[in-house]
Amino acid sequence: MRTITHEIEFTEVPLHELNEIEKTLYDKALDASQKAYAPYSRFHVGAAALLENGQIVTGCNQENAAYPSGLCAERVTLFAAAANYPDTPVEALAIIACQNGQIKEQISPCGACCQVLIETETRFDRPIKIMLCGKEQVRILSSSRMLLPFSFTSNDL
Ligand code: THU
Numbered sequence: 001m002r003t004i005t006h007e008i009e010f011t012e013v014p015l016h017e018l019n020e021i022e023k024t025l026y027d028k029a030l031d032a033s034q035k036a037y038a039p040y041s042r043f044h045v046g047a048a049a050l051l052e053n054g055q056i057v058t059g060c061n062q063e064n065a066a067y068p069s070g071l072c073a074e075r076v077t078l079f080a081a082a083a084n085y086p087d088t089p090v091e092a093l094a095i096i097a098c099q100n101g102q103i104k105e106q107i108s109p110c111g112a113c114c115q116v117l118i119e120t121e122t123r124f125d126r127p128i129k130i131m132l133c134g135k136e137q138v139r140i141l142s143s144s145r146m147l148l149p150f151s152f153t154s155n156d157l
Contacts, residue, residue, distance in 0.1 A: 008146040013138045022140075025050055025094035026133050028058050033098045036060035036073065043099055045073035045107070049081045050092040052126075057081040074113035078120055089124035093117065093144075096133040106132035106139050108147060117144035118151045 018026060025048045033046025038061050045061045059077030063070040074095060081090055097104040109117065109130075121128050127143035141147065 006149050008141070008149075010132075010139050010141045010146065013140055015136060015138065018138060021050065021092075022094075022131060022138070024048075025056065025092060025131060026096070026138065028056055029094040029096040029131075029133060030098075030103070032058035032060045032073065032077075033096055034060075037062050039063060040065075040067065040070075043097060045095065045097045047073040047077040047096075048094045049077050049090050051081060051085055052089045052091055053085065055085065055088070057084065072110060072113050074109045075116050078113075078116050082120070089126040090120050090128050091126070092129040092131065094131040094133055094138075103133075103135040106134040106137070108132060109144075111148060114144055114148035115151055118148060118153065121145065122153060 028048035029046040031046065032048060033044045036044035036046065038044050040063045047059050049057045051057065057077055057080050059073050059080050061070065061073045062076055095107065095109060097107045117128055121144060130141040130144055132139040
């Protein structure tokens with residue numbers, strides 16, 4: 001028997017220390033969260049993806065009376081980016097959540113969104129910088145693989 005330890009590394013950056021593009025992504029994700037269609041949870045999530053060509057694609061959660069038919073902000077954003085720019089790698093994704101008009105502490109993408117993030121990284125052979133945005137701090141990870149170390153990939157098929 002042996003025990004294996006897996007560590008993840010991320011940085012915590014106060015808002016005023018974000019660089020220009022990071023601040024833009026933060027603001028665009030926050031704007032997107034205001035457009036969420038979340039009448040059931042009232043949990044408004046926004047995401048902003050920076051593409052290699054400099055385009056920023058945004059998205060927000062889309063809920064449905066048949067609950068499982070809804071989709072998280074991260075997948076709305078990644079699928080919109082892939083649908084509109086199928087050959088362009090995604091470089092970064094900022095994610096933010098608001099409830100009762102307040103920015104929440106940093107939330108992490110759900111497992112299904114992590115799978116889609118990792119698929120996108122694999123597709124373009126490029127890590128995606130993840131920005132988990134809070135009210136005063138942003139957690140920055142260098143790849144979505146850190147969020148889901150035991151993801152299911154095409155190698156498993
Ligand atoms: N949600 C997201 O959009 N992203 C996340 O990372 C977590 C959860 C959405 C799904 C649902 O519309 C609402 O937030 C409550 O779970």
